[in-house]
Amino acid sequence: MNHFNLPKIDLHCHLDGSVRPRTIIELAHQQEVSLPSDNVDDIRALMVAPPTCPNLDEYLKRFELPLSVMQTEAAIKRISFELFEDAALENVKYLEVRFGPLLHLQQGLTLDQVIGSAVAGMKEAEQQYDIRGNYILSILRTMPKDRIDEVIDAGARYLNQGVVAFDLAGSELPGFSQEFIAYADYARQLGYRVTIHAGEQGSGQNVFDAVSLLGAERIGHGIHIKGHPQAYQLVKAQSVALETCPSSNIQTKAVDDLASHPVKAFHKDGVLITINTDNRTVSDTTMTDEVRKVMEEFNLSEDEYFEIYRVSVDNAFASDEVKAHLLKYLP
Ligand SMILES: O=c1[nH]cnc2c1ncn2[C@@H]1O[C@H](CO)[C@@H](O)[C@H]1O
Numbered sequence: 001m002n003h004f005n006l007p008k009i010d011l012h013c014h015l016d017g018s019v020r021p022r023t024i025i026e027l028a029h030q031q032e033v034s035l036p037s038d039n040v041d042d043i044r045a046l047m048v049a050p051p052t053c054p055n056l057d058e059y060l061k062r063f064e065l066p067l068s069v070m071q072t073e074a075a076i077k078r079i080s081f082e083l084f085e086d087a088a089l090e091n092v093k094y095l096e097v098r099f100g101p102l103l104h105l106q107q108g109l110t111l112d113q114v115i116g117s118a119v120a121g122m123k124e125a126e127q128q129y130d131i132r133g134n135y136i137l138s139i140l141r142t143m144p145k146d147r148i149d150e151v152i153d154a155g156a157r158y159l160n161q162g163v164v165a166f167d168l169a170g171s172e173l174p175g176f177s178q179e180f181i182a183y184a185d186y187a188r189q190l191g192y193r194v195t196i197h198a199g200e201q202g203s204g205q206n207v208f209d210a211v212s213l214l215g216a217e218r219i220g221h222g223i224h225i226k227g228h229p230q231a232y233q234l235v236k237a238q239s240v241a242l243e244t245c246p247s248s249n250i251q252t253k254a255v256d257d258l259a260s261h262p263v264k265a266f267h268k269d270g271v272l273i274t275i276n277t278d279n280r281t282v283s284d285t286t287m288t289d290e291v292r293k294v295m296e297e298f299n300l301s302e303d304e305y306f307e308i309y310r311v312s313v314d315n316a317f318a319s320d321e322v323k324a325h326l327l328k329y330l331p
C-alpha cells in the first residue's frame, strides 16, 4: 500500500502548529526576533511535543515559539502558503486550516490583516498546486471573551471566500460550552459552520454540550464519547463527524496508545470518523503518516480507507463544486 499516493483530506490542522522549523529561523532573522538557537534541529526539537507530554496543556506550550514570528502579514501569508504546499506535495487534495486570529495581534495587525493574509497564502497555493482549502477561525477558550464578536465580524467578510467555520480550541474545562452559546449562535447566524474541540482532554459530556448547545456539526477529536452513552448516541443520531488526530491524541494522552484509539471501532459502529494531522510540526507528522499508522494498526483495506475519505468529503465545509471535485479521486 502506497499511503503517499493515496488522495487525502485533512479537516483538522492548525496553522501555528504546522510551521516549517526552517521558516521560523528565517522569519526570526528578518524580524529580529531572538531564538534560543539557530539550528534547525534544535528549533524542531523545541516545537515537537514529546510522546511523554503529561497532558494537553503541556502540548499547548509548543505554540509560543511559532507565534512569536507570526505577527506580520508577510509571515502569516508565507506560512499559510507553505502549509498548503507541504500538504499538496503529499497528495492532500483538500485542507481546512484553523488558527486563532487573536493570537496574531502582538505587533499591531488588525483582525482583517491577519485573516486576509492567511487566506491570501492559501489562494496562492491553490493557484500553483492541486489542492483546495478553507480556513476555520478558532477562539481560544482561555482568552478574554471581549473580542470574540470582533473576530466573527472580521471573518464574516471572507465567508465562503476562504473562511468557512468557527471553532473553540485550547485547554478543555468541564462545561465550557455554557459560556460560549451566544458567540456560537452569532457565528451561525452570520453563516459560519461550527466545529468544536471537545472530548479530547475533557469528558464525553463536553461533546454532548458542544453538539446540543453550540450546534457543532463536527467535533475536534471527540475521543471520550467512548464511555459516555448519551454523547455517543447523540453523535450518531445527528451524524456529527469526529475529526480524529491519532498522533496528537497519543501525545495529549487522550488515548494511551494507537492500539487503544477508538477510530476503527467507531467507524465499524457507524460513527462518522475522519483522519487528520492536528499539527504537522508539533505532532511531527503528515497526512501520509497518519493514514499509514491507522491503516497498519487496524488492518484497514483500501476500500475501508476510501469509506473514510468519503466521510471527509461529505463533512467538509466545502462548496458543492469542491466536493464534486474531491469525489473524482475515488477509485
Ligand atoms: O489539539 C488541540 N486541542 C486544543 N487546542 C489546540 C490543539 N492544537 C492546537 N491548539 C490550540 O489552537 C491554537 C490555534 O491554532 C493554538 O495556538 C493552540 O493553542
Ligand SMILES: [Zn+2]
Residues within 6 Å of the ligand: 012, 014, 169, 197, 220, 278
Ligand atoms: Zn486541534
